[in-house]
Amino acid sequence: MTRAFVPEKAKVAHSFDRAAIHYDDVAILQKQTGDELLERLSFVKLQPQTILDLGAGTGRNLAQLGQLYPKTQLIAADIAPNMLVQAKQAYKEANGLKRWLPQKNKPIYIASDAEQLSLADNSVDLVFANLALQWCDLAKSFSEIQRVLRPEGLCVFTTLGPDTLHELRESWASVDDYPHVNVFYDMHDIGEAMMNAKLAEPVLDMDRYTLTYDTALALMKDLKVLGARNVNSGRRPGLTGKQALKKVSQHYEQFRQEGLLPASYEVIYGHAWSGAQAKQSHQQDGSIHIPISQIQRL
Numbered sequence: 001m002t003r004a005f006v007p008e009k010a011k012v013a014h015s016f017d018r019a020a021i022h023y024d025d026v027a028i029l030q031k032q033t034g035d036e037l038l039e040r041l042s043f044v045k046l047q048p049q050t051i052l053d054l055g056a057g058t059g060r061n062l063a064q065l066g067q068l069y070p071k072t073q074l075i076a077a078d079i080a081p082n083m084l085v086q087a088k089q090a091y092k093e094a095n096g097l098k099r100w101l102p103q104k105n106k107p108i109y110i111a112s113d114a115e116q117l118s119l120a121d122n123s124v125d126l127v128f129a130n131l132a133l134q135w136c137d138l139a140k141s142f143s144e145i146q147r148v149l150r151p152e153g154l155c156v157f158t159t160l161g162p163d164t165l166h167e168l169r170e171s172w173a174s175v176d177d178y179p180h181v182n183v184f185y186d187m188h189d190i191g192e193a194m195m196n197a198k199l200a201e202p203v204l205d206m207d208r209y210t211l212t213y214d215t216a217l218a219l220m221k222d223l224k225v226l227g228a229r230n231v232n233s234g235r236r237p238g239l240t241g242k243q244a245l246k247k248v249s250q251h252y253e254q255f256r257q258e259g260l261l262p263a264s265y266e267v268i269y270g271h272a273w274s275g276a277q278a279k280q281s282h283q284q285d286g287s288i289h290i291p292i293s294q295i296q297r298l
Contacts, residue, residue: 009079009113012135016057016080019227023058023086026222029209033158033267034061034130036207040269041068041128046154048072048125054114054145054157055079055132059087062107063094065128074107075124077117079135080227084109115140119148129157131267134184142197149274155199160184161206161266168219168263171251175244182228187268198275206268212260216252217245219263 016023038061048069053062056076066074076087088109112118114129114136127145145155165181172180185193187204194202213219255262 013079016227017082020082020086022225026225028211029265030131037130037156037158038064050124051126052124054127054129056087057083059090061130062087063091073105076107076109077112079113081111117144117148121147122150124148125150125153127155131158133157134160138185138193142193146197146199146275151274153274156271159268161268162186163266166264167255171248174251175247194272199272200275202272204268204270209265209267211263216249
């Protein structure tokens with residue numbers, strides 16, 4: 001598998017810790033993809049006893065998973081402890097007095113890296129990961145997901161593809177040769193990592209999203225607020241000067257359309273079942289594909 005980039009996990013955790021308080025103010029894409037992933041779950045006949053919200057962030061999807069599966073035990077895991085503080089508060093606000101009902105299971109919150117989950121083998125029925133795996137070594141993360149999934153368990157996720165923020169990447173390339181924008185895995189590498197982890201019936205598809213900004217600096221400010229900082233191991237040391245930022249902004253202007261600057265995101269959606277006791281449908285070319293509309297598990 002081609003290695004897209006090597007994230008420094010300590011810096012990832014620190015960055016999202018700092019971003020936790022204001023994260024929801026600018027998490028537009030995360031809300032859109034989370035809603036889409038939840039909608040796709042409505043096509044799956046699944047009655048999970050335990051759900052892991054992997055990379056739970058501020059907990060927006062956690063509350064909705066609880067509404068979709070009211071009798072399940074929710075586990076929220078995130079590498080940034082401050083995100084879990086926000087998630088716990090958000091869950092309380094979303095559920096109000098209902099959280100005190102006798103049949104209502106309180107979520108469990110664990111500070112844990114997706115590459116080394118603090119969970120027992122075969123302990124989870126559904127893993128839900130919205131825009132979290134792009135900060136991970138996919139081989140390690142999918143292996144951990146396969147480890148914690150029970151037989152017939154399901155993993156659904158979104159992650160970012162390599163065409164994400166290509167306008168910003170090209171604009172920085174006009175300044176120097178350092179990586180200023182994180183580069184992510186393509187669909188081939190993601191599928192390979194899923195297969196190597198022994199996950200069964202993997203399905204991937206891609207969608208494109210475009211956010212718009214008045215200026216390139218406004219985009220970069222939002223990325224900073226999100227905690228989506230440059231975590232490439234080969235990034236340029238030190239602070240970025242005003243002249244460099246000015247040159248980036250000038251180069252970005254070529255992408256302006258109808259008065260606004262686009263920021264493109266390539267979002268990859270995927271799901272797979274636990275490899276244990278799973279049946280696979282192989283195509284003639286050796287690939288494995290099960291359309292979401294045909295997924296039915298009792």
